[in-house]
Amino acid sequence: MNYDKLYYQIIERAIKETRKAIRYKGNGTYYELHHIIPRSFGGSNKANNLVLLTAREHFVVHWILVKRYEKGSAERNKMLFALWRMQTNPADEKRYINARVYEKLRIEFAKAVGKMTSVLQKGKNNSQYGRYWYTNRNTGETKRIKNNTDSVWIKGKNWFKHAKLYSIKTKKPCYTAETYIKINKKVKNHIIDLEKWTKETWNKFHNSDCKSLNDFYKRNMTTVTGASLTNRFKMFIPIFNKLSKQGVTFKPDKNLINVFE
Secondary structure, three states, rough: OOOOHHHHHHHHHHHHHHHHHOOOOOOOOOEEEOOOOHHHOOOOOOOOHHEEHHHHHHHHHHHHHOOOOOOOHHHHHHHHHHHHHHHHOOOOOOOOHHHHHHHHHHHHHHHHHHHHHHHHHHOOOEEEEOOEEEEOOOOOEEEEEEOOOOOEEEEEEOOOOOOEEEEEEEEEEEEOHHHHHHHHHHHHHHHHHHHHHHHHHHHHHOOOOOHHHHHHHOOOOOOOOOOHHHHHHHOOHHHHHHHOOOOOOOOOHHHHHHOOO
């Protein structure tokens, strides 16, 4: 089927009727504005790119715009998104889509969304790209931060969850000021001690002849598991995050003793 021809037949008929003052808003027929060249393809909001279509015509031309491109193509996905927005947010209930078309549209739309989401999550277009979870030493608040340079925020999510210092719902401490200060001081001291222990263990590891962190753990050279030790290094030893790579064994290096940043 020649979708281009079918598309422009509908558009041209609408333009002719508009010029003849047959088609206009307020004549008793419901119309919607349609961009002849879609905005996602660079179409403008100027009058020469706009045409009045009935709700049915508007849906049909958007369905044609989907059909004119190959499945899986970027162009088709753009038109699929536009069509789906029309179907889910009708201006009134004058559009109609039968069950068979709805099912095909829904399945393809879901696949397109999944593919696009996967790409965005891996790239710089993702709004969370470069952001990591941090916990505030003083309040227990947890949030994602990009390029954190404030020592008040330590890397890791919900560090103080067990102490219930901070309420995500109310955005306030969960205790009275007096109790909160006591608990806060205790937890802060715990974090300080934990950071000190982690840095000492970091030096101990790099001064050893172990083959890996797991080997370090198996030799009983640390009181925590290899996984826990890795997490602590991630939280308190910034350089560890720069040097460790997925799939690459992290080995001792005497040049890294007392190097934490």
